[in-house]
Amino acid sequence: MKSGKIIRGIILLLAILLPASFYLIFQVAPSEKIMGDVQRIFYLHISLAMSAYLGFGLLFVSSILFLVKKTLYWDTLAFSAGEVGLLFSTLVLITGSLWARPVWNVWWTWDPRLVTMLILWFIYIGYFMLRKAIPERMKRARYSAIIGILGFLDVPVVRLATKWWRSIHPRLAREGGGLDPLMVKVMLFSLVTFLIFTSLLIYIRFRVAWAEERINEIFNDVEDYNG
Amino acid sequence: MLRLTDIGKTYGLRPVLKGVNARVEKGEIFVLFGHNGAGKTTLLKIAAGIMPPTKGKVEFPGNQDDRSRIFYLGHRNSLYGELTVLENIRFFLDIRNGKERTTNLRETLTDFGLWQRRNDPVKALSQGMKRRLALMKGLISGAGLFILDEPFSGLDIRWKDTLIERFMEIRKNGGSLLIATHLVHEGCRIADRIGLLENGAMAFLEERERAAEAIIQERLKNEICR
Amino acid sequence: MRFAGNTLAIVRKDILLEFRGKEALSIMIFLSLLLLVIFNLAVDIQSENVASLASGILWVVFAFSGILGMGKTSLSERDDGAYLNILFSTVSMESFYIAKVISNLIFLLLMEVFTILSFVILFNYERLIRTFPALAIPLLLGSLGFSIVGTLFSFLSTGSRFGEIILPFLFLPLVVPVLIGGVSATDIILNGSPGESPAKWLKVLVVFDLLYLFISLILFRHIVEE
Numbered sequence: 009m010k011s012g013k014i015i016r017g018i019i020l021l022l023a024i025l026l027p028a029s030f031y032l033i034f035q036v037a038p039s040e041k042i043m044g045d046v047q048r049i050f051y052l053h054i055s056l057a058m059s060a061y062l063g064f065g066l067l068f069v070s071s072i073l074f075l076v077k078k079t080l081y082w083d084t085l086a087f088s089a090g091e092v093g094l095l096f097s098t099l100v101l102i103t104g105s106l107w108a109r110p111v112w113n114v115w116w117t118w119d120p121r122l123v124t125m126l127i128l129w130f131i132y133i134g135y136f137m138l139r140k141a142i143p144e145r146m147k148r149a150r151y152s153a154i155i156g157i158l159g160f161l162d163v164p165v166v167r168l169a170t171k172w173w174r175s176i177h178p179r180l181a182r183e184g185g186g187l188d189p190l191m192v193k194v195m196l197f198s199l200v201t202f203l204i205f206t207s208l209l210i211y212i213r214f215r216v217a218w219a220e221e222r223i224n225e226i227f228n229d230v231e232d233y234n235g
Numbered sequence: 236m237l238r239l240t241d242i243g244k245t246y247g248l249r250p251v252l253k254g255v256n257a258r259v260e261k262g263e264i265f266v267l268f269g270h271n272g273a274g275k276t277t278l279l280k281i282a283a284g285i286m287p288p289t290k291g292k293v294e295f296p297g298n299q300d301d302r303s304r305i306f307y308l309g310h311r312n313s314l315y316g317e318l319t320v321l322e323n324i325r326f327f328l329d330i331r332n333g334k335e336r337t338t339n340l341r342e343t344l345t346d347f348g349l350w351q352r353r354n355d356p357v358k359a360l361s362q363g364m365k366r367r368l369a370l371m372k373g374l375i376s377g378a379g380l381f382i383l384d385e386p387f388s389g390l391d392i393r394w395k396d397t398l399i400e401r402f403m404e405i406r407k408n409g410g411s412l413l414i415a416t417h418l419v420h421e422g423c424r425i426a427d428r429i430g431l432l433e434n435g436a437m438a439f440l441e442e443r444e445r446a447a448e449a450i451i452q453e454r455l456k457n458e459i460c461r
Numbered sequence: 462m463r464f465a466g467n468t469l470a471i472v473r474k475d476i477l478l479e480f481r482g483k484e485a486l487s488i489m490i491f492l493s494l495l496l497l498v499i500f501n502l503a504v505d506i507q508s509e510n511v512a513s514l515a516s517g518i519l520w521v522v523f524a525f526s527g528i529l530g531m532g533k534t535s536l537s538e539r540d541d542g543a544y545l546n547i548l549f550s551t552v553s554m555e556s557f558y559i560a561k562v563i564s565n566l567i568f569l570l571l572m573e574v575f576t577i578l579s580f581v582i583l584f585n586y587e588r589l590i591r592t593f594p595a596l597a598i599p600l601l602l603g604s605l606g607f608s609i610v611g612t613l614f615s616f617l618s619t620g621s622r623f624g625e626i627i628l629p630f631l632f633l634p635l636v637v638p639v640l641i642g643g644v645s646a647t648d649i650i651l652n653g654s655p656g657e658s659p660a661k662w663l664k665v666l667v668v669f670d671l672l673y674l675f676i677s678l679i680l681f682r683h684i685v686e687e
Contacts, residue, residue, distance in 0.1 A: 127637050130630070131634045134634065141624070150683050153683070158680070161673075162635055169638040285545070309542060315537065
C-alpha cells in the first residue's frame with residue numbers, strides 16, 4: 009500500500025525531527041535575557057497552540073464540507089481533528105500556566121491569547137458533550153457540525169473582545185526588541201515539526217475512526233442480507 | 236402525484252425498508268396496510284420528506300422544497316395545547332394559504348363536533364377530539380396531497396364515517412391521499428390502490444413490471460379485502 | 462410580504478402561547494430574582510460597591526436566566542410535533558428562525574427590564590433608572606446576540622438527550638464576546654468618566670450579532686430536518 013509507505017516515512021522523519029527540535033530548544037537556542045531558561049517553554053507553547061488551531065481549523069472546514077456533502081467521511085474527519093485539537097489545546101493551557109508562574113508570578117494570566125484558547129477549549133468540550141448526547145448517527149454529525157462552525161467563528165470575536173477588555177496585559181520583552189535570529193530559527197523548526205506531528209496524529213485518528221465507521225456499514229449490509 | 240422509487244431505510248443496524256416502490260396518482264387513494272413495526276410510519280415520513288431515506292427517491296410535482304401543498308399527519312396531532320381550537324386553526328391557515336381562506340369553517344367544525352368547543356384550549360379536549368381537530372385542519376388546508384398515518388385511530392364509527400365522506404370529496408376534487416392503517420375494513424372501503432408492507436418490503440409488488448400491477452392490485456384486494 | 466406575514470404570525474402565536482402558559486417568562490423571572498438574592502448573599506452588595514458590581518451581576522443574571530428560558534420556547538414546537546405545521550407550510554426556514562429570534566428577544570427584554578427594576582429596589586441603586594435610555598442600546602444589542610445563538614442552540618438541545626444540561630455548556634462559551642461587550646458598555650454608562658464612550662463595545666456587539674445572525678440563518682435548516 010502506497011499511503012502506508014508514506015506514513016511510515018513520515019513517522020521516521022518525525023523520529024528525527026522531534027528529538028532534534030527538543031535538542032534545539034534546550035541546547036542550541038540562546039537563553040532569554042530577562043526570563044532565563046523558563047522562556048524555552050515558549051517554543052513548545054507556541055507550537056502546541058498552532059497545532060491546536062490546526063486541529064480546530066480542520067474541524068471547522070470538515071464541518072462545512074459535511075453539511076454540504078452529507079457524507080460521514082467529513083464528520084469522521086471533523087471529530088478526529090477536534091480530538092487532537094482538544095488534546096493540544098489542553099497542553100497549551102498547561103504550558104501557558106507553567107510559563108506564567110515563574111515569569112509573571114501567577115498561575116494564570118488573563119492574556120487575550122490564553123483566554124481565547126480557554127474559551128475555545130470550553131466550546132469544544134461542549135462539542136464532544138453534544139456528540140455523546142445524540143444517538144442517531146446522522147443527526148449527531150449534523151448538530152456537531154453546527155457547533156464546529158459556530159465555535160471556530162467565535163475565535164476572532166473573542167480575541168477582539170478580550171484584547172480590548174484587558175488592554176494592559178503583560179507584554180513580553182521579545183516584543184520590544186525583536187527576537188534573536190537564532191530564536192526565530194528554532195521557533196520555526198519546532199513549529200513545522202509540531203504541525204507535521206499534529207497532521208500525522210489527526211490522520212491516524214481519522215484512519216481508525218473511519219475504519220470503525222466502515223465496519224458498522226458492512227455490519228449493516230450483512231444484516232440487510234440476512235434480513 | 237407522488238412517486239416513491241426503491242426506498243430503503245436503515246436505523247442503526249436494523250433495516251426497516253428494503254427497496255419499496257409505490258405511486259399515488261391524482262384523485263386517488265392509496266391505502267398502505269401492514270402490521271405494527273412493518274415500516275408504515277417510516278415510509279410515510281420519507282414520503283412526506285421529513286425523514287431522509289437511506290437510499291431511493293421521492294418525487295412529487297413542483298418545487299421539492301415547497302411542502303405547503305402537502306398535508307402530513309403523523310401519530311402526534313401537531314396542536315398547541317395552550318391555544319384554543321380556533322387559534323390553532325387560525326395560525327395553521329395563516330402560515331399556509333394566506334388569503335384563500337375556506338369559508339366553510341363553521342360547517343366543518345360542526346361536522347366534526349368541535350363547534351361548541353371552539354374557544355376551549357386544546358389541552359382541555361379529549362383524545363378523540365384532538366385527533367378530529369388535527370384531521371379537520373388538514374381537510375380545510377387546501378392541500379393537494381394528504382399523507383395520513385393511522386387517521387382512524389381514536390375515532391368511533393360516527394366520526395370514521397364523516398372522515399371517509401370527506402376523503403371521498405377530496406378524491407373527487409382531484410386530491411390524492413396516502414393513508415397508512417391497520418384497519419382492513421375502513422381501508423378497503425376507500426382504497427383505489429393497496430400496498431401491503433411486510434418486513435420492510437411491499438408484498439406482492441416484488442415483480443417490478445408495471446404491466447403486472449393491475450393483477451397484483453387484484454390479488455391484494457382479494458387477499459386483504461375479501 | 463409572505464416572509465413578513467409568516468414571521469409575524471409565528472411571533473404572534475409564540476406571544477399568545479407564552480401569555481397563556483407563562484412557562485418561559487416565569488422561569489426567567491424567578492431565576493433572575495433568585496440569582497440576585499444569591500449574589501447579594503455571596504458578595505454583600507452595599508452602597509459603596511454596588512456601582513462597580515452592577516454591570517457584571519446584571520449580565521450574568523441575563524445570560525443564565527436567558528438560556529433557561531430560551532430552552533423552553535423551542536419545546537413548545539417539539540411538543541406534540543407542532544413544528545410539523547410549520548414544516549408543511551409556506552414558512553421558509555429563515556422566517557421560522559427569525560420569528561423565533563424575535564419572540565425570544567421580546568421575552569429576554571421583558572426579563573431584563575424586570576431584573577433591572579428588582580435590582581433598583583433590592584440594592585437601592587437608582588442610577589440604573591436614570592441612565593436607562595443609554596443602557597437600552599447595549600441591552601438590546603446584547604439580548605439580540607443571546608437570542609440569535611440561544612434560539613439556534615435551544616432547537617439543537619431539544620433534539621438531543623439531556624438537552625437542558627448541555628445547553629449552557631454550548632451557549633455560555635460562545636456568547637463570551639456578548640458578555641464582555643455588554644458588561645463593559647454597561648459599566649462605562651454607569652461609572653464612566655464624562656468623556657468615555659461605550660461605542661467600541663457596542664461595535665463588538667454589532668459585529669457579533671451580524672456575524673452570528675448571518676451564519677445561523679444558513680445553518681438553521683440543518684437542525685430542523687429530521
